[in-house]
Amino acid sequence: MKPFARDTWIEIDLDAIASNVQALRRHIPSHTQIMAVVKADGYGHGSTTIAKEALSNGASRLAVAALDEALVLRRAGITAPILVLGYTPIEAITNAIHENIELTVYHVDWVEEAARLLQAEGGHLALHVKVDTGMGRIGVREEEEVLKLVERINSSAGIEWAGIFTHFACADEEDTTHVTEQHVRFQQLLTVLKEAGNMLPLVHCNNTAAAILFPEWGYDLIRLGIGLYGLYPSLYVKQQGRVTLTPALSLKSRIAHIKTLPQKASISYGATYYADSNEQIATVPIGYGDGFSRQLSNRGSAIWSGKRVPIVGRVCMDQIMLSIPEGTANVGDEVVLYGRQGQEEISLDEIATLLGTINYEISCMLNYRIPRVYVRNGQYVGICHGIANNFLQESRKKAGI
Ligand SMILES: Cc1ncc(COP(=O)(O)O)c(C=O)c1O
Incomplete structure (x- = not known):
C-alpha cells in the first residue's frame, strides 16, 4: 500500500x-x-x-x-x-x-x-x-x-x-x-x-x-x-570538476486524468493555451500550492515514459496539464518533474535558470504539502512531512516502512 x-x-x-x-x-x-x-x-x-x-x-x-x-x-x-x-x-x-x-x-x-x-x-x-x-x-x-x-x-x-x-x-x-x-x-x-x-x-x-x-x-x-x-553553488564551481556531487532530490507525481479533446479547446486559467483536436492532455496533481512555481506555466516540462513533455497552460495551485504528443498515457503513470527518468533529466539547475534564480531556492520552495520519501539502495526506508502525516501513522505500518 x-x-x-x-x-x-x-x-x-x-x-x-x-x-x-x-x-x-x-x-x-x-x-x-x-x-x-x-x-x-x-x-x-x-x-x-x-x-x-x-x-x-x-x-x-x-x-x-x-x-x-x-x-x-x-x-x-x-x-x-x-x-x-x-x-x-x-x-x-x-x-x-x-x-x-x-x-x-x-x-x-x-x-x-x-x-x-x-x-x-x-x-x-x-x-x-x-x-x-x-x-x-x-x-x-x-x-x-x-x-x-x-x-x-x-x-x-x-x-x-x-x-x-x-x-x-x-x-x-x-x-x-x-x-x-x-x-x-x-x-x-x-x-x-x-x-x-x-x-x-x-x-x-x-x-x-x-x-x-x-x-x-x-x-x-x-x-x-x-x-x-548534491548541488553545486554555481555553474562555475561545477565546471571546475574538483568534487563529484550527486543530486539527492527528485520530485514525482502520477497522472490523475487523461483526455483527448475532439476539437480545439482551452487549457487552464486565462486560456493561455489551446490544445489541438486529438492532442492528449494529462492532468498532474502538483501546483504552486506545493512550491512548484507558476512561472513554469507554458515554459516548464516533465518527463513521462522517458520523454520530455511540455507543461501547457497555467500552473494552478494544485494541478498542471501536460501535452503528451506521442504514445498512450494512462491515469497512474509516473511523471518526473525534477530528477531523472530513463535517459532524461530535469535538473534543479535547469529549473533555476528558467526561473532566473539559483538551485538553492528551487528545493527550498517545495513545501510541507509534499511528503519526503527516503530511499537507500533503491528501497524506501522512511518518510516525513506532508499534510498526510496523520494518515501516515497507520498506513506506514501497513506499508512496512
Ligand atoms: C553562514 C552560512 N554558512 C554556510 C552556509 C552554507 O552555504 P552553502 O549552501 O553555499 O554551502 C550558509 C548558507 O547560506 C550560511 O548562511
Whole structure:
C-alpha cells in the first residue's frame, strides 16, 4: 500500500547524501571537521533525516539558521553540536541553554544581557563570534569591536567562546578578488585576536563553494550546505570538476486524468493555451500550492515514459496539464518533474535558470504539502512531512516502512 494519499512526492536518495559528505571529506584537510548545514528544513530535503545521514557519513556538527530549527533536531534525538548561524533574540536563549545549542553573537550588548541571564538562572552557553569581512549581513566589522566582544565573552561566567567565523559573499565566482579580500581580512582579525593573547576557538569560513575551490582555508571546520544535497553553488564551481556531487532530490507525481479533446479547446486559467483536436492532455496533481512555481506555466516540462513533455497552460495551485504528443498515457503513470527518468533529466539547475534564480531556492520552495520519501539502495526506508502525516501513522505500518 502507498504510504500517502496524494500521488505527488519527493524522493530523497540517502546514498547520494552519504556520497556527497564523503566526497567533501576526501577533498578537505583531514583535521577539518564538517558542519552539515540543514537550515530551511535541510534545503527542503527534511532536516532531521539529512542531519542523521550526514552525521553517519563524516559530518560531526550541524548548523541551522534559527533556534527553532535547532530544537526540531534535538526533538528528533540528535545530540551532535548544533550552531545557530543567525540572530537569536535574547529572550529565547533559555532554550539554547537547556538544549545545549551554540549561538552566533556579534554585539557586546547581547553578551551583557546573556551574562545577566546566566548569572540569574545558571547554566552554560557556547557562542561563536561572527565577523563581517565583506558579506554585509550580520557580524562585527572593526578590530576594536571584535576585541571588546571577545573580552566580554571571556570574562562572563557560564559563557564559553566556542568559535569565530565569517561568511563569503562571492566564493562561487570565477573572479576571486572579493573572496580573497574577505579571507585576508579574516586572517587579519584572527591575528589581532592572537596578538591580544587570545587562544583561538573553532575557526571557520568555508561554505560549499570555498570548501571546493579553497580547501586549504578549511581551518577547524567547513559549513557544508548546498554540496551536501548534491548541488553545486554555481555553474562555475561545477565546471571546475574538483568534487563529484550527486543530486539527492527528485520530485514525482502520477497522472490523475487523461483526455483527448475532439476539437480545439482551452487549457487552464486565462486560456493561455489551446490544445489541438486529438492532442492528449494529462492532468498532474502538483501546483504552486506545493512550491512548484507558476512561472513554469507554458515554459516548464516533465518527463513521462522517458520523454520530455511540455507543461501547457497555467500552473494552478494544485494541478498542471501536460501535452503528451506521442504514445498512450494512462491515469497512474509516473511523471518526473525534477530528477531523472530513463535517459532524461530535469535538473534543479535547469529549473533555476528558467526561473532566473539559483538551485538553492528551487528545493527550498517545495513545501510541507509534499511528503519526503527516503530511499537507500533503491528501497524506501522512511518518510516525513506532508499534510498526510496523520494518515501516515497507520498506513506506514501497513506499508512496512
Ligand atoms: C553562514 C552560512 N554558512 C554556510 C552556509 C552554507 O552555504 P552553502 O549552501 O553555499 O554551502 C550558509 C548558507 O547560506 C550560511 O548562511
